[in-house]
Amino acid sequence: MEEIDVPPFFLCPISLQIMKDPVTVPTGITYDRESIEKWLFSGKNNTCPVTKQVISDCDLTPNLTLMRLIQAWCTLNASHGIERIPTPKPPISKAQIAKLIKDATKSPQQLITCLKKLRSLATMNDTNKRSMEAAGAVEFLASIVNDLSSLSFEESTSDGDGIVVITPSDEALSILYSLQLSESGLKILIGKNGEIIQSLTNVLQNGNYESRAYAVLLLKSIFEVADPMQLINLRTQLFVEIVQVLIDQISHQASKAALKLLISLCPWGRNRIRAVEANAVSVLIDLLLDSTEKRACEMALTVLDLLCQCAEGRAELLRHGAGLAVVSKKILRVSQVASEKAVRILVSVSKFSATSGVLQEMLQIGVVAKLCLVLQVDCGRKTKDKAREVLKMHARVWKNSPCVPPNLLSFYPD
DSSP states (O other), X not given: OOXXXXXXXXXXXXXXXXXXXXXXXXXXXXXEHHHHHIIIIISOOOBOTTTOOBXXXXXXXXXXXXXXXXXXXXXXXXXXXXXXXXXXXXXXXXXXXXXXXXXXXXXXXXXXHHHHHHXXXXXXXXXXXXXXXXXXXXXXXXXXXXXXXXXXXXXXXXXSSOEEEEOHHHHHHHHHHHTTOOHHHHHHHHTTTOHHHHHHHHHHHHSOHHHHHHHHHHHHHHHHHOOHHHHHSOOHHHHHHHHHHHHHTOXXXXXXXXXXXXXXXXXXXHHHHHHHHTTHHHHHHHHHHHOOOHHHHHHHHHHHHHHTTSHHHHHHHHHSTTHHHHHHHHTTTSOHHHHHHXXXXXXXXXHHOOOHHHHHHHHHTTHHHHHHHHTTSOSOHHHHHHHXXXXXXXXXXXXXXXXXXXXXXXXXXX
């Protein structure tokens, strides 16, 4: 395509590309809809990129005059390979969404029609998502997820070769996830009594793989904004189902969300015990044995570090035949973060669970040698200090052991 000059006022101030859907924000500046939506909604900004003024009202007004000028310019330059930009579809209004939700209560068929329409709207643009959130769609969809008696309906697969059975609850769950709710939307979802948490636990227990993935991803987002009281009054069954997601390996994204969930929940003492009772320690050790992915190992070791801060967690780690070995193996092999977490786990074991049998096992499987090695390499001051702490703690037992290589003895703490 021949290079031609583009009128500067046709360009979006953010992306410097020709605007396909010019909209004006309350400060009077015009942007391309996709760019400003990404700035305001995905980037969680609340200021005008040009004026830096706070935008309290994020309504975007279509600039129809500029749109016509851009289209006319495209037509005039068609001979240079410029294609005419089609007239964009206006986003749905809050009033239209509210009517759609109201009509859904009239019959099961209307409900199904509403859900399909909401799903379509949510995939179009971020403005629709925010309009849906503001028009009460979050409460509406949450009520469907909470309703365990909802009837199922059939829908053709995307290739047209089959039929899938979908419940309104499954559909509402997928729409809630696709909305990418704001912090205020998530707080609306969790509500005052946290009913959605139990509902999502039920989905994890009884739903199909796709719904379970949506449920764990939503729970991760919910607990990021939840009240502390809602975090400490959770049921053991929730932890059982989170751990089961790790066992079933539903998807990489779901497993990552499950690990992040455990990281956010397990700083609370009682939650650690619930996670241990849900067999989290054994599952995490098995995950570390099988995984070579950096982030997955870091998160698994982070959760193990939290769980080993309670006696029940340390007991489970030591009961597993590969517990101490796999933790030691990850030191200096994954990342500095992983090494720090692994050494912290060994500190917890050494401080509170160091029976003579445990100390001998640490010698036999090379934990002591690995800790000596930590003192020689560049792996972070905190990690070195923790390793030195463990070695000093049990120097009488380990110092003269033939397990420690001779060339490492000069590095051994006095």
